Amino acid sequence: MPLLEVRNISKSFGGLKVIKGVSFNVDKGELIGIIGPNGAGKSTLFNLISGVYHPDAGSIIFKDEDITKMEPYDLVKKGLARSWQIVRPFRNLTVEENIRVAFYGVGFKDSLSERNRRLDEILQMTGLLQHREQLAKNLPLGHLKRLEVARAVATGAELLMLDEPFAGLRVDEIKGLMHLVTVLHSIGLTILIIEHVVRSLLELTRRVLVLHEGRLIKEGTPEEVRRDKMVIEAYLGEESEVA
Amino acid sequence: MLRLKSLATLSSFKITGLILIIIMVVVPPALRDPYLLHILTLGSIYAIFAMSWDILMYTNQLSLGHSFFFGLAAYSTALFNSSLRMHPILAIIAAVAITAIVGLGLSIPFFKLRGAYYALGMAGLAKIATLTVTAYSDITGGEEGIRGITPLTTDHVGNYYIALATMLASLIFLYYTAEHSRFSLIFRAVRDDEVAAKCLGIVVHKYRLLCLVLGSAFAGLGGAVYATYLTIVNPNAMAIIPTTALVVTMGMVGGVTTIIGPALGAYLIVFLDSFFRVAENIRLLAYALTATLILLLLPGGIIRYAIKAANYLIREVRS
Ligand SMILES: Nc1ncnc2c1ncn2[C@@H]1O[C@H](COP(=O)(O)OP(=O)(O)O)[C@@H](O)[C@H]1O
Numbered sequence: 061m062p063l064l065e066v067r068n069i070s071k072s073f074g075g076l077k078v079i080k081g082v083s084f085n086v087d088k089g090e091l092i093g094i095i096g097p098n099g100a101g102k103s104t105l106f107n108l109i110s111g112v113y114h115p116d117a118g119s120i121i122f123k124d125e126d127i128t129k130m131e132p133y134d135l136v137k138k139g140l141a142r143s144w145q146i147v148r149p150f151r152n153l154t155v156e157e158n159i160r161v162a163f164y165g166v167g168f169k170d171s172l173s174e175r176n177r178r179l180d181e182i183l184q185m186t187g188l189l190q191h192r193e194q195l196a197k198n199l200p201l202g203h204l205k206r207l208e209v210a211r212a213v214a215t216g217a218e219l220l221m222l223d224e225p226f227a228g229l230r231v232d233e234i235k236g237l238m239h240l241v242t243v244l245h246s247i248g249l250t251i252l253i254i255e256h257v258v259r260s261l262l263e264l265t266r267r268v269l270v271l272h273e274g275r276l277i278k279e280g281t282p283e284e285v286r287r288d289k290m291v292i293e294a295y296l297g298e299e300s301e302v303a
Numbered sequence: 304m305l306r307l308k309s310l311a312t313l314s315s316f317k318i319t320g321l322i323l324i325i326i327m328v329v330v331p332p333a334l335r336d337p338y339l340l341h342i343l344t345l346g347s348i349y350a351i352f353a354m355s356w357d358i359l360m361y362t363n364q365l366s367l368g369h370s371f372f373f374g375l376a377a378y379s380t381a382l383f384n385s386s387l388r389m390h391p392i393l394a395i396i397a398a399v400a401i402t403a404i405v406g407l408g409l410s411i412p413f414f415k416l417r418g419a420y421y422a423l424g425m426a427g428l429a430k431i432a433t434l435t436v437t438a439y440s441d442i443t444g445g446e447e448g449i450r451g452i453t454p455l456t457t458d459h460v461g462n463y464y465i466a467l468a469t470m471l472a473s474l475i476f477l478y479y480t481a482e483h484s485r486f487s488l489i490f491r492a493v494r495d496d497e498v499a500a501k502c503l504g505i506v507v508h509k510y511r512l513l514c515l516v517l518g519s520a521f522a523g524l525g526g527a528v529y530a531t532y533l534t535i536v537n538p539n540a541m542a543i544i545p546t547t548a549l550v551v552t553m554g555m556v557g558g559v560t561t562i563i564g565p566a567l568g569a570y571l572i573v574f575l576d577s578f579f580r581v582a583e584n585i586r587l588l589a590y591a592l593t594a595t596l597i598l599l600l601l602p603g604g605i606i607r608y609a610i611k612a613a614n615y616l617i618r619e620v621r622s
């Protein structure tokens with residue numbers, strides 16, 4: 061039984077069809093990349109799975125339960141968390157408080173000391189320990205991208221959906237964050253990761269889905285995907301190429 | 304959000320508060336000036352109202368029809384007292400309960416409204432309610448309103464203490480809830496980004512509902528005490544102009560989402576209002592100009608500067 065099943069979902073905004081019959085499965089413990097040119101519908105796909113929007117047709121199954129019409133605050137308690145491509149920190153909260161919101165949100169019943177231990181662990185893991193007291197609005201993008209991951213992890217989710225976590229970062233920052241993703245995967249989290257181009261996924265995953273104009277046009281290893289004619293064509297006219 | 308603790312060390316914040324409270328308890332009654340007592344009583348009543356408006360701002364609910372709750376409670380108190388012959392205290396309690404229940408009910412139509420739509424929805428509500436109470440003159444007295452509400456006391460000092468005590472109790476309750484309870488973190492998160500909060504498990508509408516119920520209940524408390532104090536209520540109490548305009552000005556001049564700021568703003572505006580009464584024909588203009596100047600020159604409201612000043616004074620006194 062797959063952890064997540066996306067069954068033929070579609071979504072339009074006004075007259076614009078953004079997702080057109082997308083289906084795929086995610087098994088427990090997988091790390092899957094999703095790529096596609098700008099406007100392909102990648103972020104919308106995450107919005108649909110995380111309950112921010114609801115599909116017009118099709119269904120989404122998580123741990124054998126139909127979650128198609130559920131709200132984000134219920135889904136996160138079931139073990140499904142996400143990050144945002146355009147970071148959405150609570151700007152007037154400190155790094156630590158940002159993470160505590162997730163603790164409250166999922167309603168951890170642990171003791172205070174256990175919660176504090178967990179907080180320290182997450183801060184340590186995401187490299188934010190020295191910045192715990194800083195207000196989010198004063199942090200550079202590199203830290204905010206890690207805070208996105210930290211908050212999602214803090215929900216205790218089984219499935220992490222990361223929307224372009226590397227976008228806009230320097231090479232060294234990307235390296236650090238990639239390592240973090242690897243660590244999270246190795247401790248058993250299932251991860252869906254959106255990237256604009258396939259390059260950063262080469263070392264991370266063996267399975268990449270390609271979304272183009274709201275359809276999945278290709279699935280394969282990063283190497284297969286970057287050589288695929290249809291995929292290369294999908295990226296034509298973009299300033300960046302698939303690789 | 305203004306974090307009071309970061310602006311003042313907790314102790315000097317508490318000291319200032321305590322000194323202010325002692326001054327307010329001791330000084331005005333000692334001065335034996337009925338007009339001053341009247342202004343301070345009105346200030347205390349409006350302070351409750353202004354804080355009730357402010358608690359809604361903690362979850363991004365800009366109520367541009369807040370006079371609806373104030374007026375609803377004022378009219379309910381008047382009717383309970385004059386038609387049903389309820390004791391004024393019982394009338395106040397019943398009116399606050401009704402206002403809170405109405406606030407709870409309103410959370411349904413206002414569930415999905417955000418930003419300007421929410422604000423305009425509230426304004427529309429106040430407008431309709433004002434027209435309604437004016438129209439049903441056989442029950443509400445129309446433009447004239449309802450007179451002869453039984454006062455809690457006719458003593459100036461007594462009225463002052465009732466208003467002050469109610470104000471302080473409201474302030475402590477609302478300030479604690481907004482700034483020091485487990486809700487305060489959630490309020491701030493929701494204020495910064497509702498969608499991100501939802502995706503971390505926060506059931507945002509619950510907290511909006513909580514603020515709406517508190518906001519309507521305390522606006523009701525202000526309105527009910529107002530009715531028994533003045534012993535008369537007319538459609539102005541419910542009207543956007545002047546009553547909502549007044550509470551929004553008080554909140555903004557005082558400092559939004561600080562609870563204490565809007566309370567200070569209320570006293571200040573009531574003072575300004577009475578001060579400019581000497582020049583009746585330019586009163587509104589003078590008062591609006593002063594409020595605008597404060598907003599322009601002291602962004603973030605007077606609370607911010609009041610705390611700085613208090614800190615400075617205490618430091619001077621200590622050294
Ligand atoms: N809430 C929305 N309302 C209207 N159009 C939207 C909305 N969200 C996304 N879109 C549109 O859907 C298309 C896909 O957007 P998105 O999912 O963000 O693409 P990607 O993440 O692949 O770059 C774009 O044309 C975008 O303008």
Ligand SMILES: [Mg+2]
Pocket residue numbers: 102103104145
């Ligand atoms: Mg996107």
